[in-house]
Amino acid sequence: MARIVVVSKRIASAALAPLVREPFGDMVKFVVDLDRRIVALGGQLHSDAEAVLIDEGSRQDALWGGNYLPGLGPTECIQYTSLINIRPARGNRTMSVEDASIRERIRDLIFALVGEGEPIE
Amino acid sequence: MSQHAELSIDRWKQFGVDQQILMIANEMHRGLSAMRPERFPSLKLGYERVFSLVDLTVEAQSNRGLRRELLRWRDVIAELYLREDSDRATHALALRVLLQMTPEAAKQVTLLGL
Secondary structure, eight states: OOOEEEESSOOOHHHHHHHHHTTTSSOEEEEEETTTTEEEEEOSOHHHHHHHHHHTTOOGGGEEEEEEOTTSOTTTSEEOBOGGGOBGGGTBOSSBOOOHHHHHHHHHHHHHHTOSSOOOO | OOTTTTOOHHHHHTSOHHHHHHHHHHHHHHHGGGOSGGGHHHHHHHHHHHHHHHHHHHHHOOOHHHHHHHHHHHHHHHHHHHOSSOOHHHHHHHHHHHHTTSHHHHHHHHHTTO
16 A cells, blocks of 8 residues: 655655655645644545544544645645545535635645645755 | 434444444435436435445544545545436445445345345
8 A cells, every 4th residue: 555644744855755756656645634734645545544644533524635746836736636525514515625715724734744836856 | 404414423423333334325225216317416415425424434433444444435435426427336336345344234235135
Protein backbone atom coordinates (compact mmCIF):
# COMPACT_ATOMS: atom_id res chain seq x y z
CA MET A 1 0.00 0.00 0.00
CA ALA A 2 1.30 3.47 -0.88
CA ARG A 3 2.80 5.35 2.05
CA ILE A 4 0.70 7.85 3.98
CA VAL A 5 2.27 10.46 6.26
CA VAL A 6 0.52 12.84 8.62
CA VAL A 7 2.05 16.29 9.01
CA SER A 8 1.37 19.06 11.50
CA LYS A 9 4.32 21.21 10.43
CA ARG A 10 5.61 22.23 7.00
CA ILE A 11 6.88 19.18 5.16
CA ALA A 12 10.34 19.47 3.62
CA SER A 13 10.56 19.35 -0.16
CA ALA A 14 12.81 16.29 0.09
CA ALA A 15 10.12 14.46 2.07
CA LEU A 16 7.32 15.56 -0.24
CA ALA A 17 9.07 14.47 -3.44
CA PRO A 18 8.73 10.68 -2.98
CA LEU A 19 5.07 11.05 -2.05
CA VAL A 20 4.48 12.87 -5.33
CA ARG A 21 6.61 10.45 -7.33
CA GLU A 22 4.73 7.34 -6.15
CA PRO A 23 2.12 6.33 -7.03
CA PHE A 24 0.96 9.13 -9.32
CA GLY A 25 4.13 10.84 -10.61
CA ASP A 26 2.85 14.41 -10.70
CA MET A 27 0.57 14.79 -7.69
CA VAL A 28 -0.07 13.63 -4.16
CA LYS A 29 -3.48 12.98 -2.64
CA PHE A 30 -4.26 14.72 0.60
CA VAL A 31 -6.88 14.70 3.32
CA VAL A 32 -6.97 17.69 5.66
CA ASP A 33 -8.37 17.89 9.18
CA LEU A 34 -9.50 21.50 9.42
CA ASP A 35 -10.11 21.25 13.19
CA ARG A 36 -6.75 19.75 14.17
CA ARG A 37 -4.88 21.51 11.33
CA ILE A 38 -3.07 18.43 10.15
CA VAL A 39 -2.78 16.85 6.71
CA ALA A 40 -2.49 13.22 5.64
CA LEU A 41 -0.45 12.96 2.45
CA GLY A 42 -0.10 10.01 0.13
CA GLY A 43 -1.96 6.82 -0.61
CA GLN A 44 -3.79 5.56 -3.67
CA LEU A 45 -7.19 6.28 -2.15
CA HIS A 46 -8.31 9.34 -0.23
CA SER A 47 -10.37 6.97 1.91
CA ASP A 48 -7.17 5.27 3.15
CA ALA A 49 -5.75 8.61 4.29
CA GLU A 50 -9.13 9.41 5.82
CA ALA A 51 -8.96 6.13 7.75
CA VAL A 52 -5.48 6.99 9.05
CA LEU A 53 -6.68 10.34 10.38
CA ILE A 54 -9.75 8.80 12.00
CA ASP A 55 -7.48 6.18 13.60
CA GLU A 56 -5.51 9.09 15.06
CA GLY A 57 -8.58 10.79 16.50
CA SER A 58 -9.95 12.98 13.73
CA ARG A 59 -13.69 13.49 13.34
CA GLN A 60 -14.89 12.54 9.90
CA ASP A 61 -16.85 15.74 9.34
CA ALA A 62 -13.67 17.81 9.77
CA LEU A 63 -11.96 15.93 6.92
CA TRP A 64 -11.80 17.01 3.28
CA GLY A 65 -9.90 15.46 0.41
CA GLY A 66 -8.09 16.77 -2.63
CA ASN A 67 -4.94 16.62 -4.72
CA TYR A 68 -1.77 18.73 -4.58
CA LEU A 69 0.17 19.26 -7.79
CA PRO A 70 3.60 20.85 -7.30
CA GLY A 71 4.94 23.13 -9.99
CA LEU A 72 1.58 24.59 -11.05
CA GLY A 73 1.70 27.72 -8.92
CA PRO A 74 -0.60 28.91 -6.15
CA THR A 75 -3.80 29.17 -8.18
CA GLU A 76 -3.73 25.73 -9.82
CA CYS A 77 -1.81 23.49 -7.43
CA ILE A 78 -4.84 22.36 -5.44
CA GLN A 79 -7.71 20.26 -6.75
CA TYR A 80 -10.54 20.26 -4.23
CA THR A 81 -11.89 16.95 -5.49
CA SER A 82 -12.34 13.60 -3.81
CA LEU A 83 -14.95 10.88 -3.42
CA ILE A 84 -14.77 11.36 0.34
CA ASN A 85 -16.15 14.89 -0.08
CA ILE A 86 -19.55 13.51 -1.06
CA ARG A 87 -21.45 14.27 2.14
CA PRO A 88 -25.12 14.91 1.38
CA ALA A 89 -25.93 15.27 5.08
CA ARG A 90 -23.61 18.30 5.11
CA GLY A 91 -24.94 19.66 1.86
CA ASN A 92 -21.97 18.60 -0.27
CA ARG A 93 -23.34 16.39 -3.01
CA THR A 94 -20.42 16.32 -5.41
CA MET A 95 -16.79 15.32 -5.31
CA SER A 96 -15.82 18.98 -5.21
CA VAL A 97 -15.73 21.04 -2.05
CA GLU A 98 -18.66 23.30 -2.79
CA ASP A 99 -18.36 25.72 0.11
CA ALA A 100 -15.96 28.52 -0.80
CA SER A 101 -15.07 29.21 2.83
CA ILE A 102 -14.06 25.57 3.35
CA ARG A 103 -11.97 25.66 0.15
CA GLU A 104 -10.23 28.74 1.50
CA ARG A 105 -9.44 26.99 4.79
CA ILE A 106 -8.13 23.97 2.88
CA ARG A 107 -5.97 26.20 0.73
CA ASP A 108 -4.54 28.05 3.72
CA LEU A 109 -3.68 24.78 5.47
CA ILE A 110 -2.10 23.22 2.36
CA PHE A 111 -0.09 26.38 1.73
CA ALA A 112 1.15 26.28 5.33
CA LEU A 113 1.99 22.57 5.58
CA VAL A 114 2.63 21.35 2.04
CA GLY A 115 3.40 24.11 -0.42
CA GLU A 116 2.06 26.84 -2.67
CA GLY A 117 2.56 25.09 -5.94
CA GLU A 118 6.28 25.68 -6.25
CA PRO A 119 8.28 23.06 -8.13
CA ILE A 120 9.83 20.28 -6.09
CA GLU A 121 13.60 20.43 -6.20
CA MET B 1 -36.60 14.49 5.69
CA SER B 2 -34.52 11.35 5.95
CA GLN B 3 -35.96 8.74 8.27
CA HIS B 4 -32.55 8.69 9.85
CA ALA B 5 -32.41 12.42 10.49
CA GLU B 6 -32.80 11.94 14.22
CA LEU B 7 -30.40 8.99 14.49
CA SER B 8 -27.61 9.98 16.84
CA ILE B 9 -24.22 8.38 17.32
CA ASP B 10 -25.22 7.39 20.86
CA ARG B 11 -28.30 5.63 19.54
CA TRP B 12 -26.30 3.96 16.75
CA LYS B 13 -23.69 2.69 19.21
CA GLN B 14 -26.40 0.75 21.00
CA PHE B 15 -26.55 -1.56 18.00
CA GLY B 16 -23.91 -4.24 17.54
CA VAL B 17 -21.76 -4.18 14.44
CA ASP B 18 -23.81 -6.95 12.84
CA GLN B 19 -26.97 -4.92 13.23
CA GLN B 20 -25.27 -1.78 11.94
CA ILE B 21 -24.10 -3.59 8.82
CA LEU B 22 -27.50 -5.18 8.31
CA MET B 23 -29.27 -1.82 8.57
CA ILE B 24 -26.98 -0.36 5.93
CA ALA B 25 -27.62 -3.48 3.85
CA ASN B 26 -31.34 -2.96 4.27
CA GLU B 27 -31.06 0.43 2.59
CA MET B 28 -29.00 -1.09 -0.20
CA HIS B 29 -31.46 -3.94 -0.65
CA ARG B 30 -34.31 -1.46 -0.87
CA GLY B 31 -32.35 0.31 -3.59
CA LEU B 32 -32.49 -2.79 -5.76
CA SER B 33 -36.16 -2.04 -6.34
CA ALA B 34 -35.37 1.51 -7.49
CA MET B 35 -33.25 0.69 -10.52
CA ARG B 36 -35.72 1.87 -13.17
CA PRO B 37 -35.00 5.32 -14.65
CA GLU B 38 -38.16 6.89 -13.24
CA ARG B 39 -37.09 5.84 -9.75
CA PHE B 40 -33.54 7.15 -10.01
CA PRO B 41 -34.22 10.11 -7.65
CA SER B 42 -35.35 7.61 -5.01
CA LEU B 43 -32.23 5.57 -5.58
CA LYS B 44 -30.05 8.64 -5.02
CA LEU B 45 -31.89 9.43 -1.81
CA GLY B 46 -31.25 5.88 -0.73
CA TYR B 47 -27.54 6.33 -1.34
CA GLU B 48 -27.66 9.47 0.81
CA ARG B 49 -29.12 7.42 3.63
CA VAL B 50 -26.41 4.83 3.09
CA PHE B 51 -23.74 7.53 3.44
CA SER B 52 -25.24 8.67 6.74
CA LEU B 53 -25.37 5.15 8.15
CA VAL B 54 -21.87 4.29 6.96
CA ASP B 55 -20.50 7.47 8.51
CA LEU B 56 -22.23 6.67 11.81
CA THR B 57 -20.76 3.18 11.72
CA VAL B 58 -17.26 4.50 10.99
CA GLU B 59 -17.61 6.84 13.95
CA ALA B 60 -18.97 4.10 16.20
CA GLN B 61 -16.45 1.41 15.30
CA SER B 62 -13.14 0.89 17.07
CA ASN B 63 -12.09 -1.90 14.67
CA ARG B 64 -9.60 -0.17 12.38
CA GLY B 65 -9.75 -2.85 9.70
CA LEU B 66 -13.52 -2.66 9.45
CA ARG B 67 -13.37 1.15 9.38
CA ARG B 68 -10.92 1.07 6.50
CA GLU B 69 -13.00 -1.42 4.54
CA LEU B 70 -16.17 0.58 5.13
CA LEU B 71 -14.51 3.77 3.94
CA ARG B 72 -13.28 2.04 0.80
CA TRP B 73 -16.74 0.58 0.29
CA ARG B 74 -18.19 4.07 0.72
CA ASP B 75 -16.12 5.15 -2.30
CA VAL B 76 -17.95 2.56 -4.42
CA ILE B 77 -21.29 3.97 -3.28
CA ALA B 78 -20.01 7.46 -4.02
CA GLU B 79 -19.27 6.42 -7.60
CA LEU B 80 -22.78 4.95 -7.91
CA TYR B 81 -24.21 8.17 -6.48
CA LEU B 82 -22.43 10.29 -9.06
CA ARG B 83 -23.75 8.30 -12.02
CA GLU B 84 -26.56 9.65 -14.16
CA ASP B 85 -28.18 6.22 -14.30
CA SER B 86 -28.43 3.13 -12.15
CA ASP B 87 -25.95 0.26 -12.24
CA ARG B 88 -27.71 -2.76 -10.87
CA ALA B 89 -24.76 -5.13 -11.19
CA THR B 90 -22.37 -2.92 -9.24
CA HIS B 91 -25.03 -2.09 -6.68
CA ALA B 92 -25.78 -5.76 -6.06
CA LEU B 93 -22.10 -6.59 -5.85
CA ALA B 94 -21.57 -3.76 -3.36
CA LEU B 95 -24.43 -5.12 -1.26
CA ARG B 96 -22.87 -8.59 -1.31
CA VAL B 97 -19.48 -7.20 -0.28
CA LEU B 98 -21.08 -5.22 2.54
CA LEU B 99 -22.86 -8.27 3.90
CA GLN B 100 -19.60 -10.19 3.93
CA MET B 101 -18.02 -7.72 6.33
CA THR B 102 -19.34 -9.67 9.32
CA PRO B 103 -20.07 -13.41 9.65
CA GLU B 104 -23.60 -12.78 10.90
CA ALA B 105 -24.48 -10.42 8.05
CA ALA B 106 -22.91 -12.81 5.56
CA LYS B 107 -25.69 -15.31 6.28
CA GLN B 108 -27.99 -13.00 4.35
CA VAL B 109 -26.07 -13.39 1.09
CA THR B 110 -27.59 -16.75 0.26
CA LEU B 111 -30.97 -15.84 1.67
CA LEU B 112 -31.12 -12.80 -0.58
CA GLY B 113 -29.89 -14.67 -3.61
CA LEU B 114 -26.88 -12.41 -4.07
